[in-house]
Amino acid sequence: MNIHVENYTKMFGPQTAVDNISFKVNTGEVLGFLGPNGAGKTTTMQTLTSFLSPTGGNIKVGQYSVLENPEEVTKHIGYLPENNPLYKEMGVIDYLFFVASIYGIPKEKRSERVREMVKTTGLEKEKHKKIGELSKGYQQRVGLAQALIHDPEVLILDEPTTGLDPNQIVEIRELIKKIGKEKTVILSSHILAEVEATCDRILIINDGKIVADGTAGELQKRAQNKEFLKVTIEGGDTNEIYQKLQEIDSVEMVDFAGKQDENAFEVQSKPDMTSKKKIFDMCVSQNWYLTELTPVETKLEDIFQELTMN
Amino acid sequence: MNKIWIIAKRELDTFFNSLMAYITIVLFLGFSGLFTWLYGSDIFMVGEASLETFFQIAYWTLFIFIPALTMRLIAEEKRSGTLELLLTKPVNDWQVVVGKFLSTLLLIFIALLLTLPYYITVANIGNVDHGAVITGYLGLLLMSAAYIGIGIFASSIASNQIVGFLVALFIGIFFHIVFGFLASNFTGGFGEVLHYLSMQTHFESITRGVIDTKDLIYFLSIIFLGLVATEGVLSKRHHTD
Numbered sequence: 295m296n297i298h299v300e301n302y303t304k305m306f307g308p309q310t311a312v313d314n315i316s317f318k319v320n321t322g323e324v325l326g327f328l329g330p331n332g333a334g335k336t337t338t339m340q341t342l343t344s345f346l347s348p349t350g351g352n353i354k355v356g357q358y359s360v361l362e363n364p365e366e367v368t369k370h371i372g373y374l375p376e377n378n379p380l381y382k383e384m385g386v387i388d389y390l391f392f393v394a395s396i397y398g399i400p401k402e403k404r405s406e407r408v409r410e411m412v413k414t415t416g417l418e419k420e421k422h423k424k425i426g427e428l429s430k431g432y433q434q435r436v437g438l439a440q441a442l443i444h445d446p447e448v449l450i451l452d453e454p455t456t457g458l459d460p461n462q463i464v465e466i467r468e469l470i471k472k473i474g475k476e477k478t479v480i481l482s483s484h485i486l487a488e489v490e491a492t493c494d495r496i497l498i499i500n501d502g503k504i505v506a507d508g509t510a511g512e513l514q515k516r517a518q519n520k521e522f523l524k525v526t527i528e529g530g531d532t533n534e535i536y537q538k539l540q541e542i543d544s545v546e547m548v549d550f551a552g553k554q555d556e557n558a559f560e561v562q563s564k565p566d567m568t569s570k571k572k573i574f575d576m577c578v579s580q581n582w583y584l585t586e587l588t589p590v591e592t593k594l595e596d597i598f599q600e601l602t603m604n
Numbered sequence: 605m606n607k608i609w610i611i612a613k614r615e616l617d618t619f620f621n622s623l624m625a626y627i628t629i630v631l632f633l634g635f636s637g638l639f640t641w642l643y644g645s646d647i648f649m650v651g652e653a654s655l656e657t658f659f660q661i662a663y664w665t666l667f668i669f670i671p672a673l674t675m676r677l678i679a680e681e682k683r684s685g686t687l688e689l690l691l692t693k694p695v696n697d698w699q700v701v702v703g704k705f706l707s708t709l710l711l712i713f714i715a716l717l718l719t720l721p722y723y724i725t726v727a728n729i730g731n732v733d734h735g736a737v738i739t740g741y742l743g744l745l746l747m748s749a750a751y752i753g754i755g756i757f758a759s760s761i762a763s764n765q766i767v768g769f770l771v772a773l774f775i776g777i778f779f780h781i782v783f784g785f786l787a788s789n790f791t792g793g794f795g796e797v798l799h800y801l802s803m804q805t806h807f808e809s810i811t812r813g814v815i816d817t818k819d820l821i822y823f824l825s826i827i828f829l830g831l832v833a834t835e836g837v838l839s840k841r842h843h844t845d
Contacts, residue, residue, distance in 0.1 A: 340688070340692075343692040344692065345688055345691055345692045345841070346841055346842065347841075347842040347843075365694050365696065368692055368693055368694045369694045371692070373689070373692045375685060375688050375689055375692075376685075377685055379684050379685030379686040379688065379689050380686065380689075381614075381618070381686055382684075383618060383621050383622055384614075384617075384618070384621070388617070392610065392614050393693070395610045396607065396610055396611075396690075396693045396694065396695060397693065397694060398694065440689075
């Protein structure tokens, strides 16, 4: 099931939370929704799930519009809101039965679905406890189980791994990847490594506007039109090496890297130029020797910061 | 209809799981039993086989207890975020509001059912006006429903349970006392309006054994207004201006 966001705008009083954004998510795609706090991620997700209505534009899930058929939309979406709200006083099984009946799963199929969800999300050992007695990681699984119980075609996860320990994060990510093969998934996060690891495509929004859209590789390529090298040169005086590096015509900037007495530098070249050969030649002519020459890839963190810092 | 019942059932389970239901029922039975049978102008003091004392006591105890039951209905779900989750399921705001309303009314209904032994005992002592007893219970149910409507609205505008309780009590006290009190101080049209707005007027007329459309309209319109206002508060999030 595809998701079409068309010129979607959301205002809260005079404040614009989301400003005229459009994008499309295809079936089987896992879209990572990135942005600093207050960028409009949660608002967009709340509109997608028809909790809020758009001020302008439209959002369509399959052929259903959140404006005209909000109830149809909710039937096809599984949603895990931010902070994973749950009825803490309810038992795990009771809660899943409640959600199953709200989704209109026929009575005779409910226990089978609940059993299946308990298995997929690994709740077997904890299923007889009250939700409030579970650890955060297990509560997160209950949150995922309730979002998946009606086998939705679209899954919307608002920061699904906040507050989990590293092992749990890996497990939840694996689960999302598994689910994402046949469903359309939108996942928001602050954690860039997570988005890189789980998502096919990344959408970065800032101040209610889309600032980047593409695969992790595409975004990297776009941000990396300048060569960036880590260089360590031995056999000479640090300041002299620094001087000589700066004299190379293709070099734009040289910086010290690492500790004081290590002759490690970060060398940034001018746009679309390479300095590798020239650095090597310089070392040969000065009788120095290279111990390291590594191209540094722009990390998603850098792209994110560059796009969202004003 | 089915969805309303699913929501009502979950709420009712919560009442019983959190001991809230048991505490309310025990307190309600304790208070009404004490004053009906043992203390003050009880049945033996009055020397009449009638449940009128009980109805008067219940009229007051329910007025206090209902806000305590309704206070968390929406305020708590708003605070914990479960309201967002619930409203993104295939249910509409109406089904949520009516479901929550019915759950509390059912709990009151159960509490009132448990006072039937009072009726049976009194019926064994002397000649009871059975009609008046039936309409008296009906009056209590209608009055409760009206205060639940007010309480659920109070809960929807409150940021936490305590505020929900106090707002419900504040609105309720106008119907319970203030309008009636003011009515006795005003004459003419205004006095009559105040008299009509007073809960006591309608409750008394119904416990006397008369079911008047005027009274039914009164109770039903308070319930209706309470639910419509609550739905209005919930759907405010959709406003697009």
